Amino acid sequence: MKKYWAFGAAALLTLAIAGCGSSEDGSSTSSSTEVKTENTSKEATSAATQTITYLDKEYSVPAEINNIAAASLESMEDAAMLGIKPVGVLQVGGAIPTYLEQELAGAQLIGDKMEPNAEAILALKPDVIIGSSKWGEDVFQKMNKIQTAIPYSHISTNWKDNLTLLAGLAGKDEEAKQIIADYEEKATDLKTKASEQLVDKNILIIRIRGGLMYIYPEGVYLNPVLYEDLGAPVPEVIKAAKAQAEITLETLAEVNPDAIFLQFETTENAEASQALEELQSNPIFSSIKAAQNNQVFVNVIDPMAQGGTAWSKVKFLDAAAEKLLQ
Known part of the structure; x- marks a missing residue:
């Protein structure tokens, strides 16, 4: 394996980037690497x-x-x-x-x-x-x-x-091509099964941060695995989300999902370390279909997972299929 420790100098590049909010129309564009080599003086x-x-x-x-x-x-x-x-x-x-x-x-x-x-x-x-x-x-x-x-x-x-x-x-071009090909093949196979089993299911991915519950638009975090790759129906509350958005217990009860993937990372809840336990014991949360039917899945992949990476997608696709598909 090639090690990445040697030093190589490069011309500096000045770049202006907008602030750190989520851009929710971030549809994928085709990526290419064009190499233009120059020997400088x-x-x-x-x-x-x-x-x-x-x-x-x-x-x-x-x-x-x-x-x-x-x-x-x-x-x-x-x-x-x-x-x-x-x-x-x-x-x-x-x-x-x-x-x-x-x-x-x-x-x-x-x-x-x-x-x-x-x-x-x-x-x-x-x-x-x-x-x-x-x-x-x-x-x-x-x-x-x-x-x-x-x-x-x-x-x-x-x-x-x-x-x-x-x-x-x-x-590592060949490795990347193989990872993408393997993922797409598995997702295609699972989507056929999911189209029959999830057609009428209301499923949410919720992330607890700072003691509050958050959802994301369908193209953000782990949502594309669920709604695009597996083809689960997109709940209206997800369609309405334009960025990371808080979802209250009352709204969650109205949505009344059939299944919930709940992600809780301790470093993101330093001031609310008991938030997960408090949520699970809350009477409103306990009354929703997902809780009633033991379909609340906590940290099926590491809660630090960023969602929009090959690592996150591969891990979550396997976990979601295991929990949702027979």
């Missing part, structure tokens, strides 16, 4: 560069990529899926997230997800920084002073573009 003492195209934007990076800083949880999940060893990764609770620690062992910690530590990243001399589309412009300005920072999409429908980008940078 000896006076500039710069290495050869390549221009890559990702989600219709161009980025200049070194022609040879050995040292990748995975500065987003989404890119960390895809790196784990592809067998890539980034030189730097984000921390959660002062360590590599538990669900990725084996695959990403040995990487240096470079700060938290909303604003990674610029000094820590600089010390690693990255060839490219895989950031997040959730970052603000100020974060990108800091990162681009170090090396080209690419805004890895957090929109679930861009998962193939993301995986293809990272694979192309790391020389």
Whole structure:
């Protein structure tokens, strides 16, 4: 396996990115990597560069990529899926997230997800920084002073573009193609079964954050697996969501779902550590069909999973099929 520790310099790129809210019309565009290699002057003492195209934007990076800083949880999940060893990764609770620690062992910690530590990243001399589309412009300005920072999409429908980008940078193109092909084949097989068993089912994916319940639009988080890949009917409350949206107990009771996938991560509920238990014991929650029929599934995949990555989709497709399909 190729290791990603060597240093390669690249021309800096200035990039302005909008704020960190979810863009819900983030439909996937075809991803391609166009390589345009240039030998810069000896006076500039710069290495050869390549221009890559990702989600219709161009980025200049070194022609040879050995040292990748995975500065987003989404890119960390895809790196784990592809067998890539980034030189730097984000921390959660002062360590590599538990669900990725084996695959990403040995990487240096470079700060938290909303604003990674610029000094820590600089010390690693990255060839490219895989950031997040959730970052603000100020974060990108800091990162681009170090090396080209690419805004890895957090929109679930861009998962193939993301995986293809990272694979192309790391020389893992064939691995990415196989992951995508395997997923699509399995999803197609399961969708046939789901079309019969889920046709009249009302199913929600709910994430507890800060002690509150949140839902997402059908193209965000884990929802595309359920509503697109498996073909479950999209509830009206999901159709109405334009971004991450709180759902109250009263609204949940009105929806009265047949099944609920409930995700609860302790680090996202530091001030409400008992929120899950309190919800499950609440009389209103206990009265809905999902609870009555033991169809509330808690953390079927790791609650830190970002949703819109190959890792998340593969894991959740298997878990959803196991719980919902006979």
